Amino acid sequence: MKSYVFRVVVEEDHFEDGRPGFSAYCPSLEGAYTWGNTRQEALERINEAVKLIVDEMIEEGKPIPPDAVILEVESPAVLVTV
Numbered sequence: 001m002k003s004y005v006f007r008v009v010v011e012e013d014h015f016e017d018g019r020p021g022f023s024a025y026c027p028s029l030e031g032a033y034t035w036g037n038t039r040q041e042a043l044e045r046i047n048e049a050v051k052l053i054v055d056e057m058i059e060e061g062k063p064i065p066p067d068a069v070i071l072e073v074e075s076p077a078v079l080v081t082v
Helices: 039-059
Strands: 003-006 009-014 020-025 033-036 069-073
Touching: 009 039, 020 039, 033 039
Parallel strands: none
Antiparallel strands: 003 069, 009 020, 020 033
């Protein structure tokens, strides 16, 4: 089992109807883009999107782009962001 850490960007944004919101994306993974009503919701959703993309890449035997990974560990890990 490996754990990966990816850099993501969360920015203030707005929905098409003008309501405030947040967009989030992972610059190194194509298709890793989402949104949320709050910063926390956008962060949770981008986490899910990145996991789905990485799971699919592994399942298809595709390499994880080396510039996408900030940290790779061989054992399970917990990331705490403060």
